[in-house]
Amino acid sequence: MTHNEIRAAALEELINVAPDLAEETIPVDADLRETFDMDSMDLVNWVAALHRRLGVDIPELDYPKLRSLDATAAYLAGRLGISQTPGPP
Amino acid sequence: MSAVYRMPSLGADMEAGTLIEWVKQPGERFAKGDVIAVVETQKGAIEVEVFHDGVMGRPLVETGQRVPVGTPMAEVELVDVQRAAAAAPGGEPPAERRAPTRTAAVRTLPGATSPPEPAGARSITVPRRLRASPAARRQAQQLGLALADLAGSGPDGAIVLRDVVSAGGRAAPVRPPAERPAPRRGPNLDAMRGAIAAAMSRSKREIPHYYLSHTIDLTRATDWVAGHNAVRPPERRILLGVLLIKAVAVTLRNYPQLNGFDREGRFEPATGIHVGSATAIRGGGLVAPAIHDADRLELDVLMDRLRDLVARVRAGTLRSSELADPTVTVSSLGERGVDRLYGVIYPPQVAIVGFGTPSPRPWVVDGQVVPRTLVTATLAADHRHSDGHRGALFLAQVGQRLQEPDTL
Numbered sequence: 123m124t125h126n127e128i129r130a131a132a133l134e135e136l137i138n139v140a141p142d143l144a145e146e147t148i149p150v151d152a153d154l155r156e157t158f159d160m161d162s163m164d165l166v167n168w169v170a171a172l173h174r175r176l177g178v179d180i181p182e183l184d185y186p187k188l189r190s191l192d193a194t195a196a197y198l199a200g201r202l203g204i205s206q207t208p209g210p211p
Numbered sequence: 212m213s214a215v216y217r218m219p220s221l222g223a224d225m226e227a228g229t230l231i232e233w234v235k236q237p238g239e240r241f242a243k244g245d246v247i248a249v250v251e252t253q254k255g256a257i258e259v260e261v262f263h264d265g266v267m268g269r270p271l272v273e274t275g276q277r278v279p280v281g282t283p284m285a286e287v288e289l290v291d292v293q294r295a296a297a298a299a300p301g302g303e304p305p306a307e308r309r310a311p312t313r314t315a316a317v318r319t320l321p322g323a324t325s326p327p328e329p330a331g332a333r334s335i336t337v338p339r340r341l342r343a344s345p346a347a348r349r350q351a352q353q354l355g356l357a358l359a360d361l362a363g364s365g366p367d368g369a370i371v372l373r374d375v376v377s378a379g380g381r382a383a384p385v386r387p388p389a390e391r392p393a394p395r396r397g398p399n400l401d402a403m404r405g406a407i408a409a410a411m412s413r414s415k416r417e418i419p420h421y422y423l424s425h426t427i428d429l430t431r432a433t434d435w436v437a438g439h440n441a442v443r444p445p446e447r448r449i450l451l452g453v454l455l456i457k458a459v460a461v462t463l464r465n466y467p468q469l470n471g472f473d474r475e476g477r478f479e480p481a482t483g484i485h486v487g488s489a490t491a492i493r494g495g496g497l498v499a500p501a502i503h504d505a506d507r508l509e510l511d512v513l514m515d516r517l518r519d520l521v522a523r524v525r526a527g528t529l530r531s532s533e534l535a536d537p538t539v540t541v542s543s544l545g546e547r548g549v550d551r552l553y554g555v556i557y558p559p560q561v562a563i564v565g566f567g568t569p570s571p572r573p574w575v576v577d578g579q580v581v582p583r584t585l586v587t588a589t590l591a592a593d594h595r596h597s598d599g600h601r602g603a604l605f606l607a608q609v610g611q612r613l614q615e616p617d618t619l
Contacts, residue, residue, distance in 0.1 A: 138364070140493075141365050142493055143493070144373040155547060158493070159491075161491070162545055162546055163452075166445065170444075170445040181441065182448070
């Protein structure tokens with residue numbers, strides 16, 4: 123799975139738990155909580171969906187790392203043991 | 212016994228509703244708790260439940276028609292005459308337009324949150340239920356698609372906008388980008404703003420609020436939640452907000468004067484503790500659907516109910532009992548907020564409990580200043596029906612309950 127594939131899966135699960143975001147264009151680096159008003163219930167549902175889909179059990183302490191779609195994909199890739207270059211810094 | 216089914220009032224702020232679809236067809240039997248129709252209100256498409264057994268008769272209102280609360284919508288034949296006479300919204304002419312019969316009916320319906328799906332026979336006679344968000348319905352109508360042909364991917368299999376869009380992409384010509392409709396969410400936000408304005412104006416005009424505030428040490432509660440969640444997979448973790456709701460609900464058992472309704476100046480205590488959980492809607496507006504009998508639910512169950520409610524607020528598929536039943540409201544600012552929330556009572560309720568954003572603060576424990584996680588809890592209550600003394604005891608007891616999270 124590439125970074126982009128993980129990110130696409132994360133976006134799909136995000137829309138599943140927050141269908142009211144389906145019409146939004148979500149920039150990959152946008153802060154999901156600040157910009158899209160994602161609350162703790164959205165977050166916990168998203169984490170559960172990612173667990174089901176990718177098998178990654180994200181501990182609560184790591185929730186802050188799921189700041190944006192890109193950050194989430196990078197975090198998940200790390201947990202999945204996928205080495206990758208997420209692009210130039 | 213013949214009766215008429217009337218447009219129900221789903222809260223003090225509802226003046227009218229639009230019939231979206233009859234779920235029951237003429238001649239079809241319905242049982243208490245069944246969904247008879249889907250009605251669009253300011254809060255989205257609401258599945259309207261019935262409060263007695265009967266048989267659907269002739270519809271008096273057409274799909275798409277908007278009618279005021281109390282308008283006869285269909286003829287129905289009621290089975291249990293005695294109960295029906297007491298409970299039927301259409302059993303007798305309403306004394307006022309916002310007929311209190313709705314509440315009477317609610318009492319006969321404990322556990323209305325999850326009407327059991329019994330009787331295998333029922334599923335044979337009942338046509339496929341179409342759960343769909345208002346945005347999805349509108350889009351389907353625009354594209355000329357039948358909802359029945361679509362597969363739903365939202366909560367409870369609800370058809371949401373993306374289902375219509377993806378089906379529309381296959382079935383209908385793609386519209387040029389210029390014609391893209393303005394982004395729409397479940398509820399009609401303009402109408403909801405109007406409804407909130409009406410309810411809150413009435414509240415501030417009629418209800419003499421008094422306000423109390425109390426700082427609660429949440430350290431034990433947050434530690435308990437962290438420990439609880441650390442050993443559970445994500446889908447079984449709970450939110451701190453669930454503990455707050457439970458603590459309020461359990462404490463209300465001792466303070467019945469805060470749990471109920473104002474009926475033209477007289478207090479009517481509620482028979483259950485149905486906590487309306489204020490849920491913000493992205494893009495503006497809010498709705499506070501009921502968690503029924505919150506004081507009696509295990510935390511895990513309470514979490515599941517809250518999760519389900521929030522999901523259906525997002526998708527715009529709430530049920531009528533959830534909108535009309537709350538006996539008290541709890542509003543939590545959550546993780547991203549400020550210290551304190553001053554609530555405005557949602558009429559005809561008589562109290563609202565608010566929680567600010569918990570945060571680490573200096574606090575004195577055993578003579579030492581130590582960092583603790585604190586939250587400011589507030590109570591706004593109707594001074595016609597309770598006094599600050601009782602209110603203060605209530606709020607203090609909520610704080611005490613939260614010191615023993617394992618007993619919640």
